[in-house]
Amino acid sequence: MRTCSLCGKKKKTVPLDMEDPVFGAYVRLMRKLKLSKHSGDLGICKNCMKMYLLMKRTHNSKIVLYSVAAAISAIVYFYFTGNIFFSIIIGIFIVSWSVFSYCPPLR
Numbered sequence: 001m002r003t004c005s006l007c008g009k010k011k012k013t014v015p016l017d018m019e020d021p022v023f024g025a026y027v028r029l030m031r032k033l034k035l036s037k038h039s040g041d042l043g044i045c046k047n048c049m050k051m052y053l054l055m056k057r058t059h060n061s062k063i064v065l066y067s068v069a070a071a072i073s074a075i076v077y078f079y080f081t082g083n084i085f086f087s088i089i090i091g092i093f094i095v096s097w098s099v100f101s102y103c104p105p106l107r
């Protein structure tokens with residue numbers, strides 16, 4: 001028995017893979033930035049699994065959106081300034097913001 005990281009109820013939970021290159025890195029980053037409210041291992045109960053998978057899918061589509069926004073901003077910036085270096089920086093900056101929208105309740 002463990003506390004579900006989403007609903008907070010004590011239930012049988014499926015542990016989340018902290019070694020996952022995306023999810024594990026996300027959780028570690030959030031903890032480093034002190035944006036995390038969880039400290040131990042994360043687990044999801046059966047009831048919340050559907051919501052978790054939905055959030056994951058939503059985030060995947062958000063990454064695409066952010067990437068498009070980043071590309072457009074970089075191109076526009078380059079068009080007006082001709083500075084390729086800062087165009088790339090701006091692009092990376094915008095894409096990195098998508099990280100913060102990854103499963104907020106699991107921070």
Ligand SMILES: [Zn+2]
Pocket residue numbers: 004005006007008009044045046047048
């Ligand atoms: Zn739950």
